[in-house]
Structures are given as C-alpha cells and as structure tokens.
Amino acid sequence: MTLSGDLRAGAETLASPLPALLAEAEHLASTVLLGEHGRRRAGLGDTFWQFRPAQSHDAARAIDWRRSARADAPFVQEKEWQIAQSVILWVDQGASMGFASTSDLPSKSARARALGLASAILLIRGGERVGLTGLRLPPRGGETQLNKLAALLSQDDSSDYGTPEAQGMLPHSRALFISDFLGDISATETALLQAADRGVRGALVQILDPQEEAFPFDGRTIFESMTGAMRHETLHAGDLKQQYLDRLAARKDHLAHLARITGWQFTTHHTGQSAAAALLWIYGALERKA
Incomplete structure (x- = not known):
C-alpha cells in the first residue's frame, strides 16, 4: 500500500465511529419528540x-x-426565555466502559456516548450551548459544535477508569456526567464539590451492564479489567457475590449522597433498558432549578 493509501486507511479508521455515533444519537434524540420548543420557558426576551x-x-x-x-x-x-445556558458534558471514555456482557447488548461506552451526544443535540437545538469538561471544548451552539463533540466523544482513554474535571465549568451553568463510576470515587467527589462551589447543578448518570448488577458467577472465575492491568482469580466466585453486591450498593448510595449535597440529580441506567427513557430523565434533570 502506498503512503497516501496508508494515510487514507488510517483516516477512515479514525473517522469510522463518527457517522455511526452521530446517526445513533440523532435517532435517539428524535425519539424523544421534544420538538422545536422543547425548552421553552417564561423569562426575558422579545419572542x-x-x-x-x-x-x-x-x-x-x-x-x-x-x-x-x-x-x-x-x-x-x-x-420566551432567550438567554442561552451553558451545559458542560463529561462522558467516561475509560476502558471499563467498553464492557458488554453479551453481543445482544451495547457496551456501556456505546450507550454513554449516544446518550451524551443525543443530550447535546437536544440542548443545542433548543438554543443552549454545550461543551466538554477540562477545557477540551468550550461550550458553543450550532451543528459544527455537534460534529466536534461527536469527534471527541468517539475517542478512547487508555486508562481503566476515566475521571471527570470541574475545570471549564462556568458559574451557574449545568453539567452532565455519564460513567459507570466504578473507579476511584475521589475525582468525582472533587469535581462535584468544585462545581457546587461555582453554583453548577447537573445530573449524574451511572451506566451499568445487567451482569454487573446480577454477578452471575460461580466456581473458578478469572476477573480481569478491560486493559488487563488488574486481574483476580478465584475458585469460589459465588462466595464473593454478596460482598460485591454490598459494595455496589454502597457506591450507589455514595453517589446519591453526593448528588443530594451538591444539588445534582442521580440515576442508574442499565444497558438493557430503554435509551430513550434515560434521555428523557436526563433532559428533565437538566431542566430542574436548584
């Protein structure tokens, strides 16, 4: 293959997730049927x-x-209220999000990215500005911004677990964090507390695979992280079930507590559930006033 052929093949490989992600997000957004005036509310304006x-x-x-x-x-x-609001988005792109227990289910990453981009589509077409945390992409409106969001959300993180940042959040804006939140919770705590200090309110959406809720393992089992950096082998996996479920419940309780004290909303969504229902929840959570 020639050098130009190599470049083209590399570019096509890099860009290939983009159309699929945009198409899925567009379809998901269309199912919500909020229409042109989905975010209308009384306020300052001339219309x-x-x-x-x-x-x-x-x-x-x-x-x-x-x-x-x-x-x-x-x-x-x-x-009609005509002051555009900024919404800052974080979608976990860590390797752990790539998990799917069966081929019939989307990966956590695929669901999270589709929900994140579909939320951005609804918000931007409703007149809001959307950007990404960590100064990766400042909040703006327009179709060009959606294309930039899709490109950045199509990238992967080499670490096992992604971490949110509060940097780049404008005072009194809104935010949306989507992750499995199974890694070190301290980064999420810090980001939420810093966001709350700036008057930022938002929503936490925990994405889990049904298998992560059920823990259907027994006998000899090897547990390995998506990157292979962590590995644990046991002959009695069933003995770990209750301990695992207790820790998962504790993590959910902790996330719910963080949401309460910072004025955010929290929900857990499973990849086997309706994506449209999750999108409606997100939209409603971002509409709530602190």
Whole structure:
C-alpha cells in the first residue's frame, strides 16, 4: 500500500465511529419528540410565548388589553426565555466502559456516548450551548459544535477508569456526567464539590451492564479489567457475590449522597433498558432549578 493509501486507511479508521455515533444519537434524540420548543420557558426576551391570566404583581402596562377584551379577566403576554445556558458534558471514555456482557447488548461506552451526544443535540437545538469538561471544548451552539463533540466523544482513554474535571465549568451553568463510576470515587467527589462551589447543578448518570448488577458467577472465575492491568482469580466466585453486591450498593448510595449535597440529580441506567427513557430523565434533570 502506498503512503497516501496508508494515510487514507488510517483516516477512515479514525473517522469510522463518527457517522455511526452521530446517526445513533440523532435517532435517539428524535425519539424523544421534544420538538422545536422543547425548552421553552417564561423569562426575558422579545419572542411571544403565550398569554396567561394577569396576577396581582403584574403592572398595568403589562396587560394585553386586546386579548383581555375577549375575556372576563385581564391577560398578559409571556415572553420566551432567550438567554442561552451553558451545559458542560463529561462522558467516561475509560476502558471499563467498553464492557458488554453479551453481543445482544451495547457496551456501556456505546450507550454513554449516544446518550451524551443525543443530550447535546437536544440542548443545542433548543438554543443552549454545550461543551466538554477540562477545557477540551468550550461550550458553543450550532451543528459544527455537534460534529466536534461527536469527534471527541468517539475517542478512547487508555486508562481503566476515566475521571471527570470541574475545570471549564462556568458559574451557574449545568453539567452532565455519564460513567459507570466504578473507579476511584475521589475525582468525582472533587469535581462535584468544585462545581457546587461555582453554583453548577447537573445530573449524574451511572451506566451499568445487567451482569454487573446480577454477578452471575460461580466456581473458578478469572476477573480481569478491560486493559488487563488488574486481574483476580478465584475458585469460589459465588462466595464473593454478596460482598460485591454490598459494595455496589454502597457506591450507589455514595453517589446519591453526593448528588443530594451538591444539588445534582442521580440515576442508574442499565444497558438493557430503554435509551430513550434515560434521555428523557436526563433532559428533565437538566431542566430542574436548584
């Protein structure tokens, strides 16, 4: 193969996950059917949104007398909120996310990236700005930003477990962290506490494979991390089940506690569950006000 052929083959290999990820995220976003005005809310702006009955705190100049003349009560116009909000995204790209217990299930990584990018699609098309943590990609809007997000989210991390960063989070913005959260929890704690100090609120989505919840192992079993850096062999895997389940439950409780004290939302999503349901949860969690 020629040098140009090598370059082309390398480029195609590098770019190959991009169209698939974009297509999956676009399809997932479309299933939510939020429409053009999915994030409409009352606030500052010039665009008419809806009429509502006047309340005692409304000034007389706010009353729409033409609309009020057609009813027995005064009405005011509500304008649509037009201040774009920044949402910072972190999707764990560590090797542990590549796990899938069967070929019928997506890997945790595939599900996490699809949810992350689909969330970005909904947010950006709803008028918000989306970026990545750690100053990898500052928050912006537009289709070009979606392509950049897809490119960066298609990359892999060589470490077993990814770690979030609070760097790059704008004060009073929103954030979305998606991971299995099975590695060292201290980095997540630090990022959440730093984010909370800046008034950042958001959502934690823990992605797990059903096998990681069930621990269906017995007898001689070799447990190995996705990179092969960690390995444990046992002749009695069944004896470890309760200890493992207790530790997993403790990790979930800890994540839920972190979310509570920082004003975030937390959920666990399994790769065997509906991705659309998880996306709806994310969208609702990011809409909540602190």
